[in-house]
Amino acid sequence: MIRIMSKLAVLFAHAPLTRVRTGQAVFHRDDPIRDAIFLESGSIALVRTLSEGETLTLHVARPGTLLAEASLFAARYHCDAIARTDTALRRVARSAFLDGLSGTPATLLDLFAGAAKEVQAQRARVEILRMKRLPDRLDAWLALNGAPDDQPWTEVAEAIGVSPAALYRELAKRRKAG
Amino acid sequence: MIRIMSKLAVLFAHAPLTRVRTGQAVFHRDDPIRDAIFLESGSIALVRTLSEGETLTLHVARPGTLLAEASLFAARYHCDAIARTDTALRRVARSAFLDGLSGTPATLLDLFAGAAKEVQAQRARVEILRMKRLPDRLDAWLALNGAPDDQPWTEVAEAIGVSPAALYRELAKRRKAG
DNA sequence: CGTCCGCTTGACTCAGATCAAACTTGGTGG
DNA sequence: CCACCAAGTTTGATCTGAGTCAAGCGGACG
Numbered sequence: 380m381i382r383i384m385s386k387l388a389v390l391f392a393h394a395p396l397t398r399v400r401t402g403q404a405v406f407h408r409d410d411p412i413r414d415a416i417f418l419e420s421g422s423i424a425l426v427r428t429l430s431e432g433e434t435l436t437l438h439v440a441r442p443g444t445l446l447a448e449a450s451l452f453a454a455r456y457h458c459d460a461i462a463r464t465d466t467a468l469r470r471v472a473r474s475a476f477l478d479g480l481s482g483t484p485a486t487l488l489d490l491f492a493g494a495a496k497e498v499q500a501q502r503a504r505v506e507i508l509r510m511k512r513l514p515d516r517l518d519a520w521l522a523l524n525g526a527p528d529d530q531p532w533t534e535v536a537e538a539i540g541v542s543p544a545a546l547y548r549e550l551a552k553r554r555k556a557g
Numbered sequence: 558m559i560r561i562m563s564k565l566a567v568l569f570a571h572a573p574l575t576r577v578r579t580g581q582a583v584f585h586r587d588d589p590i591r592d593a594i595f596l597e598s599g600s601i602a603l604v605r606t607l608s609e610g611e612t613l614t615l616h617v618a619r620p621g622t623l624l625a626e627a628s629l630f631a632a633r634y635h636c637d638a639i640a641r642t643d644t645a646l647r648r649v650a651r652s653a654f655l656d657g658l659s660g661t662p663a664t665l666l667d668l669f670a671g672a673a674k675e676v677q678a679q680r681a682r683v684e685i686l687r688m689k690r691l692p693d694r695l696d697a698w699l700a701l702n703g704a705p706d707d708q709p710w711t712e713v714a715e716a717i718g719v720s721p722a723a724l725y726r727e728l729a730k731r732r733k734a735g
Numbered sequence: 736c737g738t739c740c741g742c743t744t745g746a747c748t749c750a751g752a753t754c755a756a757a758c759t760t761g762g763t764g765g
Numbered sequence: 766c767c768a769c770c771a772a773g774t775t776t777g778a779t780c781t782g783a784g785t786c787a788a789g790c791g792g793a794c795g
Contacts, residue, residue: 508718532773543774
């Protein structure tokens with residue numbers, strides 16, 4: 380079987396494959412960081428647990444990317460990682476991974492580009508959350524992400540930081556107009 | 558004079574120095590991106606102009622860093638850059654800069670690390686802005702940044718997305734307690 | 736000495752949170 | 766095939782945190 384392998388994947392090619400089931404944690408906040416983790420398939424959410432059950436999704440990692448790249452340079456994780464689907468991942472000792480990276484500037488550049496893009500995405504999120512009125516937030520979110528086809532509106536409400544009830548009200552209001 | 562020069566600075570060493578005065582723009586939103594820009598001294602704010610005069614500060618660049626690293630991989634700028642103090646910077650054609658980077662993995666790793674750190678900072682900001690109550694936001698901000706010594710509270714209000722009046726009220730309330 | 740800015744407080748208002756009750760849909764299991 | 770349950774959606778009633786407007790204070794600085 381011929382397989383196109385990203386440059387990043389090559390660095391993990393010899394590492395054993397680990398499988399994680401939906402709902403299981405890959406790591407927890409404050410765990411010491413030992414490995415670089417590559418997401419082979421599936422999807423993993425980076426989640427911060429706020430006071431009392433409330434939870435905030437910081438990021439959803441997709442296949443072919445590093446999990447929590449930000450944590451490559453920290454001593455401990457800043458959030459929890461929870462599998463959203465059954466996933467497969469590979470681990471390499473962090474120091475070994477960093478050493479390997481030094482030999483592959485192109486991969487390093489890809490990672491830098493990915494992180495830069497993520498910075499922009501987060502800044503866009505900040506811009507939305509700083510708006511005071513709900514209609515503005517919704518407009519901004521729609522301009523950025525287009526109309527949600529599969530995604531339920533409750534998730535949109537979560538993303539823009541308003542209650543589902545308030546969002547549905549606004550949607551009803553818009554339906555009555557244009 | 559002996560000078561410690563970061564690896565990043567070396568890549569700009571031969572570029573001419575440009576000076577920018579306080580309040581002047583280095584680039585505007587939607588300008589095509591031609592150069593990589595290195596901030597030699599001073600400080601430059603990345604600002605997004607919202608509807609009608611309102612403005613949101615996305616980031617403040619410090620000396621020794623790239624300006625708008627995120628934009629190295631985009632076609633046009635996503636925000637304005639305004640000098641907050643008199644500054645000095647150096648420009649190198651973007652493609653030439655990227656080529657130069659490929660030869661210096663250590664620098665590239667530094668940039669990646671910087672971007673990763675910035676991602677974490679933005680995520681922390683998102684976490685704060687998603688809180689509904691003002692006291693929670695203030696607590697979170699204080700836990701992250703400690704008590705502000707020089708910075709006026711109006712800026713803190715701006716950072717956590719509340720009106721100065723509301724923040725001063727909360728501060729007064731706390732003074733009356735512990 | 737006047738003016739700007741950070742700070743402080745009061746009064747009023749309102750957008751949106753919260754609580755709550757239904758209704759629709761799809762899936763699951765008896 | 767139907768009873769049942771969970772999730773998404775809809776909408777009403779009520780409450781409240783914080784935004785807005787406004788007026789006033791003190792210190793810094795040209």
